[in-house]
Amino acid sequence: xxxxxxxDLVIIxxxxxxxxxxxxAGQAGLKVACIEKRGTLGGTCLNVGCIPSKSLLNNSHLYxxxxxxxxxxxxxxxxxxxxxxxxxxxxxxxVSGLTKGIEFLFKKNGVEYIxxxxxxxxxxxxxxxxxxxxxxxxxxxxxxxATGSEATPFPGLTIDEKKVITxxxxxxxxxxxxxxxxxxxxxxxxxxxxxxxxxxxEVTVVEYLGQIGGPGMDAEISKMIQKMLTKQGMKFxxxxxxxxxxxxxxxxxxxxxxxxxxxxETLDADVVLVAIGxxxxxxxxGLENIGLETDDKGRLVIxxxxxxxxxxxxxxxxxxxxxxxAHKAEEEGVAAVEFLTKGYGHVNYGAIPSxxxxxxxxxxxxxxxxxxxxxxxxxxxxxxxFSANSxxxxxxxxxxxxxxxxxxxxxxxxxxxxxxxxxxxxxAEATLALEYGASSEDVARTSHAHPTLSEAxxxxxxxxxxxxxxx
Ligand code: FAD
Ligand code: NAI
Numbered sequence: 001x002x003x004x005x006x007x008d009l010v011i012i013x014x015x016x017x018x019x020x021x022x023x024x025a026g027q028a029g030l031k032v033a034c035i036e037k038r039g040t041l042g043g044t045c046l047n048v049g050c051i052p053s054k055s056l057l058n059n060s061h062l063y064x065x066x067x068x069x070x071x072x073x074x075x076x077x078x079x080x081x082x083x084x085x086x087x088x089x090x091x092x093x094x095v096s097g098l099t100k101g102i103e104f105l106f107k108k109n110g111v112e113y114i115x116x117x118x119x120x121x122x123x124x125x126x127x128x129x130x131x132x133x134x135x136x137x138x139x140x141x142x143x144x145x146a147t148g149s150e151a152t153p154f155p156g157l158t159i160d161e162k163k164v165i166t167x168x169x170x171x172x173x174x175x176x177x178x179x180x181x182x183x184x185x186x187x188x189x190x191x192x193x194x195x196x197x198x199x200x201x202e203v204t205v206v207e208y209l210g211q212i213g214g215p216g217m218d219a220e221i222s223k224m225i226q227k228m229l230t231k232q233g234m235k236f237x238x239x240x241x242x243x244x245x246x247x248x249x250x251x252x253x254x255x256x257x258x259x260x261x262x263x264x265e266t267l268d269a270d271v272v273l274v275a276i277g278x279x280x281x282x283x284x285x286g287l288e289n290i291g292l293e294t295d296d297k298g299r300l301v302i303x304x305x306x307x308x309x310x311x312x313x314x315x316x317x318x319x320x321x322x323x324x325x326a327h328k329a330e331e332e333g334v335a336a337v338e339f340l341t342k343g344y345g346h347v348n349y350g351a352i353p354s355x356x357x358x359x360x361x362x363x364x365x366x367x368x369x370x371x372x373x374x375x376x377x378x379x380x381x382x383x384x385x386f387s388a389n390s391x392x393x394x395x396x397x398x399x400x401x402x403x404x405x406x407x408x409x410x411x412x413x414x415x416x417x418x419x420x421x422x423x424x425x426x427x428a429e430a431t432l433a434l435e436y437g438a439s440s441e442d443v444a445r446t447s448h449a450h451p452t453l454s455e456a457x458x459x460x461x462x463x464x465x466x467x468x469x470x471x
Pocket of ligand 2 (some may be wrong): 007170184189191214240242274275276278323324325354357358
């Protein structure tokens with residue numbers, strides 16, 4: 001059906017970047033088609049990323065809480081058993097509900113959904129190898145590339161998603177491993193490591209850098225969460241580089257070396273999670289047919305309006321610059337369509353929040369202390385511990401702090417860093433404040449309901465330009 005008619009816009013990839021752009025374009029009245037090869041919409045995030053991992057994080061946290069944290073609350077529980085198959089089923093229910101929801105939104109907004117693999121034939125034509133068999137091709141005035149990213153493999157280890165896994169295997173294990181080694185203490189390593197540690201695995205995280213959580217995480221906050229996760233049973237080897245692995249035997253052997261050279265060690269695991277980052281995905285896209293190249297990191301190069309050197313071909317999401325986050329991909333999907341339909345669009349890359357969904361959660365937006373120091377910016381810091389917050393105390397969940405960083409002279413907020421209960425929701429307020437150019441005093445003079453965790457947020461702001469009341 002699509003072969004004859006020329007579209008206003010064809011989008012390759014139905015992940016968060018692609019599907020959001022498709023809906024936005026449909027709403028604007030464009031004739032739009034979205035090509036997705038997975039068979040379901042929503043991309044990495046909905047199918048094998050954000051959504052399934054958060055389902056497992058939520059339910060494994062509940063299990064862990066019931067096992068270890070009920071007695072002193074006055075709740076005596078009997079025999080607690082893990083039913084991993086049902087836990088996985090609950091995950092699948094959330095995933096399928098959400099991916100089908102996008103199909104519904106496509107219909108509602110007049111987006112044509114083409115199930116298959118797209119490849120450029122020329123600058124205006126995409127051939128599609130259909131999932132159900134056969135081929136078709138679509139012509140379009142404009143094309144968006146939104147093909148996302150994939151896990152970076154570790155040289156020498158063969159990913160079978162059973163013994164040597166990426167995050168995709170880590171959301172689908174059929175039994176709890178006895179020993180798990182995680183290569184990379186970034187967000188995936190800590191979230192998925194947490195899940196399996198809570199469910200009973202002995203988890204060791206090997207991280208090349210001197211801190212966990214990646215370089216964006218504030219160093220003070222990183223130290224705090226590492227202590228908390230250690231208390232929960234996870235083990236960490238920092239400043240340690242994984243050199244090689246051997247997966248030929250029953251277990252997997254991982255050889256490590258001190259990052260600065262020297263001390264070597266071999267770790268043994270039933271399951272090894274490779275979580276050393278993700279890389280842009282463009283294979284099979286036929287970029288050579290239109291003369292588009294990727295940079296040294298595999299990213300498609302674009303200008304500020306998401307255009308490649310072929311101006312009617314734009315790129316959004318993980319496959320181009322910026323943090324590999326779903327909400328960043330979503331913002332770009334909207335902005336790229338607005339550039340097309342209105343001639344202007346906007347994403348503030350300085351105010352994109354990050355959240356790590358461990359317990360407690362870690363969340364931040366803006367710059368961290370080590371970045372400000374390196375840039376020579378004069379700043380003030382103010383923080384407030386959840387141990388002094390009334391709601392956290394009533395919830396018996398008091399680990400963590402809120403920390404504000406603001407300009408020494410103007411008090412304008414430069415960054416907010418939280419480790420603590422509900423940090424992922426609380427960071428929205430910080431993001432809004434940053435977006436509006438608020439000062440820490442603006443936040444502190446805003447009334448926050450009592451008793452809520454958000455009062456810790458207000459008091460941390462207060463501690464930045466004055467003194468906190470309750471600490
Ligand atoms: P993708 O979601 O990767 O979508 C690209 C789609 O394009 C894929 O479905 C792919 O099949 C399709 N495709 C590729 N090539 C072709 C082709 N030639 N033809 C047709 N289709 C094609 N981010 C967050 O913000 N919060 C989180 O909590 C979070 N958790 C995560 C947990 C895990 C385990 C992982 C792996 C990632 C997580 N992320 C999270 C990151 C998030 O998933 C990505 O940033 C987001 O999915 C990027 O969206 P995208 O549309 O650019 O790419
Ligand atoms: P990452 O880049 O966050 O972390 C990878 C870590 O591995 C780094 O700290 C790095 O120093 C370390 N490393 C690399 N090579 C190593 C080696 N040989 N030995 C030891 N350590 C090594 O990548 P990760 O965790 O794979 O996640 C990929 C991306 O997915 C994230 O950057 C994020 O954009 C996205 N994501 C987001 C989530 C969220 O928002 N909650 C959840 C999960 C993923």
